[in-house]
Amino acid sequence: MRTPGSILPLPLRLSLPPLPRLLALSLSLILLSACGFHLRGAVDIPPHLLPVFVEAGGGSLVGNQLRDQFQLSAIPLAPSAREARAIVRILGESRRSRVGALDRNGKIIATEIFLDVRFDAREAGGKELVPPRSLELSRSFEDADVQVLGKQLEAEIIYADMAQDAANQILAMLRAALPRGTQARQPADKAGGPPPRP
Secondary structure (H helix, E strand, C coil): CCCCCCCCCCCCCCCCCHHHHHHHHHHHHHHHHHCCCCHHHCCCCCHHHCCEEEECCCCCHHHHHHHHHHHHCCCCECCCHHHCCEEEEEEEEEEEEEEEEECCCCCEEEEEEEEEEEEEEEECCCCEEEEEEEEEEEEEEECCCCCHHHHHHHHHHHHHHHHHHHHHHHHHHHHHHCCCCHHHHHHHHHHCCCCCCC
């Protein structure tokens, strides 16, 4: 029974429409990446190759990922190629897409997107560390009945994930190309003992 001045409680609903949910998901992914969850591609650079310069266009997702991972790994970055001892170059980076699947009515229900990256790495003097190589990364996502802006945002999130994957692969190739045993010799060198035999 309602008494004067009483307020009837209203049901509280927290469900969000598809687009705000997608925005919340993208924000969560950005925060996770900022917390260092993409350190799996970290690489130790020998002192004689420091600092490192990443040569890439301002809009290069892969170049930005490489810079972030070097910084999170405490690898000093040179402000320019002239001041660097090693240079990682993003020679090309492009996106493309194609239809992944159609329904019975010919409507697109899945899309495949691709990130093509070409890169190399060399010492400042020109000595090649990693020859020019190409990477092709792909993902697919369903074309749900959401607004165009929502689809574009989802694609951007997927491209960012592929760029992170590409940066990890580049760092893995760089790690494999660097002189082996540099880190292992440091304790013996500091102790004044002879370096281990190969």
